[in-house]
Each structure stands twice: as structure tokens, then as C-alpha cells.
Amino acid sequence: DQQVKQNSPSLSVQEGRISILNCDYTNSMFDYFLWYKKYPAEGPTFLISISSIKDKNEDGRFTVFLNKSAKHLSLHIVPSQPGDSAVYFCAAPGAGANNLFFGTGTRLTVIP
Amino acid sequence: DTGVSQNPRHKITKRGQNVTFRCDPISEHNRLYWYRQTLGQGPEFLTYFQNEAQLEKSRLLSDRFSAERPKGSFSTLEIQRTEQGDSAMYLCASSPREKVPGELFFGEGSRLTVL
Numbered sequence: 001d002q003q004v005k006q007n008s009p010s011l012s013v014q015e016g017r018i019s020i021l022n023c024d025y026t027n028s029m030f031d032y033f034l035w036y037k038k039y040p041a042e043g044p045t046f047l048i049s050i051s052s053i054k055d056k057n058e059d060g061r062f063t064v065f066l067n068k069s070a071k072h073l074s075l076h077i078v079p080s081q082p083g084d085s086a087v088y089f090c091a092a093p094g095a096g097a098n099n100l101f102f103g104t105g106t107r108l109t110v111i112p
Numbered sequence: 113d114t115g116v117s118q119n120p121r122h123k124i125t126k127r128g129q130n131v132t133f134r135c136d137p138i139s140e141h142n143r144l145y146w147y148r149q150t151l152g153q154g155p156e157f158l159t160y161f162q163n164e165a166q167l168e169k170s171r172l173l174s175d176r177f178s179a180e181r182p183k184g185s186f187s188t189l190e191i192q193r194t195e196q197g198d199s200a201m202y203l204c205a206s207s208p209r210e211k212v213p214g215e216l217f218f219g220e221g222s223r224l225t226v227l
Contacts, residue, residue, distance in 0.1 A: 004154075032213045043116070043203055043218030044155065089154050093214040098168050099145075100214050102154030 003027045004092055006103035014111050019077040021106045023090030026071065030092040034100070035064060035075050038087045047088075048075070080110045114138060116219035118204050124225045125194055132190045133222040137206030144187050145216060146179055147203040148172065155203055161187060194226045 005024045013019045023033075031052040036044035050057040050064045050073065057064050063076045077084055090103040117136040125131050137144050142163050147155035158177070160168040163184035173179070176194075181187040191198055201223050205216035 009152075034214045041220065043205070043220050045218065046215045049212065049215065091154070091214060094157075096168070097213040098143075098160045099157035099170065100155070100216065102156070104152065104154050
């Protein structure tokens with residue numbers, strides 16, 4: 001039972017353009033969401049998060065938008081850079097916040 | 113290097129053998145987690161420690177799996193009588209006492225291949 005879903009396995013974007021990565025969730029009890037980035041042969045690293053009391057959180061080139069009514073969030077990267085090429089995972093903490101539910105990931109390729 | 117350290121990085125074993133992975137968390141982090149990631153999937157939660165206490169276990173953690181954190185520092189994950197379905201990347205993560213919900217610091221993982 002996949003509670004966090006990323007339906008696009010891959011995305012290619014030209015350098016300098018906007019990358020938009022999407023994530024849907026089914027559990028309305030989730031109240032916090034995170035994006036992790038993973039390079040090959042490395043563990044995932046935390047990128048940005050958003051609380052359910054907000055609809056937007058921005059950190060430099062990265063912005064996460066949350067639409068609670070649609071149970072949808074998205075990560076915008078602008079401008080995209082080749083170093084952004086990685087797998088991006090959407091995640092949400094379960095009850096008690098001791099376990100994270102991850103999506104299946106989206107592989108972003110930024111073309112120079 | 114003060115990040116999360118995992119050993120070994122790669123392990124190839126035959127079905128039925130036992131394997132053990134070790135995780136050294138970031139020293140000031142009292143919370144430690146094990147996750148498993150298979151090809152094409154995101155990480156899946158296995159278990160959580162706060163100091164030496166194992167406080168949560170996923171149903172993915174069958175009775176062939178055992179995790180310990182004896183002194184609240186490093187942790188081990190042992191898999192007994194390995195099966196081919198155990199082939200995966202085993203990720204360890206830690207987080208500090210006042211953590212942001214879900215912000216974990218992951219190690220590079222230990223890749224298990226069961227032949």
C-alpha cells in the first residue's frame with residue numbers, strides 16, 4: 001500500500017529551465033512532507049520540507065508547494081543546473097514521526 | 113568524516129548464510145534508523161532506536177532479521193538464513209534529539225546480494 005506516490009520515474013530538463021517534480025499522497029493524516037535527493041552510490045540527503053499548515057516553502061532555487069485538498073505536492077527547481085541531476089524522493093513521516101514513507105523516486109536529468 | 117558510516121559497503125553471500133551490517137551514526141545523534149531499498153523503490157522503514165532502546169519495528173522485519181544498538185552508539189543489523197529476496201541496499205540513518213520531523217542523515221548504505 002503505497003501511501004506516497006511519485007508517478008513519473010524520470011524527467012529531463014534543459015539547464016536553466018524549471019524542473020517540476022510531483023508527488024501525491026493518500027493518507028490525510030500526514031502533516032509534514034520532505035524531499036530528499038540521492039546521487040549514485042550515496043545515501044539520500046534531505047533537501048527541503050513543508051508543514052501542512054503552509055502551502056509553500058522556498059529555499060534558494062528550491063520551492064515546495066503543497067495542495068492539501070488535492071493531496072499533492074510538487075518541488076520546483078529554478079533554474080535547473082546539471083548538478084541537480086539525481087533521484088528525488090518525496091517522503092512523509094508516519095504517526096509518531098519515527099518512520100518515513102517514501103515515494104518511488106523521480107530521476108531528474110538536467111541537460112547542459 | 114563525521115557522517116553516518118556503514119560497513120561493509122558491499123556483501124555477496126550465498127542463500128542460507130548469515131550476514132551482519134554495522135552502522136556508526138553521527139556521534140551526537142541519539143536516534144538511529146534502518147531502512148531497506150530495492151531496485152526501483154524508495155527506502156522502506158525497518159526499525160528505529162532511541163539510544164539503546166528499539167522502539168519501533170516494521171512488519172518487513174521478519175524473525176530472520178535482528179537489530180541491536182547495545183550501548184546507544186553503533187548498531188548492527190543481522191539477517192539469518194538469507195534469501196534471494198533479501199537482496200537490497202540497507203540504509204542506516206540517524207537524527208539528533210531535537211529533530212525536524214523526518215529529517216534524517218543517511219549513510220551510503222550496505223548493498224547485499226544473495227546468490
